[in-house]
Amino acid sequence: DRTVTLNFTEGGSVTLAPNAGANVLASVEVESDSRRLNVVVKAPTAPSLADFAGVWRGQFLRYPARLRETYYNSVTMTSRTTADSSEFAGPDEDLVDVFLTSQAESSNDLLNIDAMGNVSGASQGTLSIAGSALTFTPSSGNPPVTVYPNAATDVLITGEVSADDLGMINLVKVSATPAETFDELVDLKVTILPGGAAQITWNEGSNFRLVKSTTLDGESWTEVGGTGDSGSYEDSEPVSSAFYRIEALGD
Structure with missing residues (x-):
């Protein structure tokens, strides 16, 4: 039985399943009126920013709390x-x-971290070492966030608590080599629906926008109305052909 049981001094216990590297433990508890996700990570010893360099897949969850x-x-x-x-x-x-007081939200994004701790992609900012943890300082000016890595430095987790909601961020390193181009951080998919409409999806909840053109002329690209960071758009405009491109907001 590959499980670990944690017994708390104040009473009670929780049973968790480890990953193959035995540096992440996780479990889900389901009760009649609630669900709980438990994640425990083994802290690394003397990590450096270079240890976190690579491309990361992030799952961002936010739930109303009041x-x-x-x-x-x-x-x-x-x-x-x-x-x-x-x-x-x-x-x-x-x-x-x-x-x-708020709505449940989730997004699935790609982030790039270079050897100096610069973060790009779905979020921009910088990382700094804080003991066995990391501090992420967003370029947007939002408050810094403490992020907790596992011993293998390929998983990052953190939680956010406010008066109105609860948030959890889980990131998994999918490549130890940092992305060299913007294209490597974009998930773009085009599906032709019955009737001919095009459904375009990209990094949901990220700071990317969708632009469209009927030619590849560099001057003819226009943002698809109101998409912003929605991550999905259905184009039902009847055209013989169209081209779509993802751009970073602010570019």
């Missing part, structure tokens, strides 16, 4: 929305709505 409620007062004919679901109805109030 419920809010709306009450309607039949006397004053006004509505009141609570900060969370722990409040109760006041005099003459009726509960009219319960909603999550």
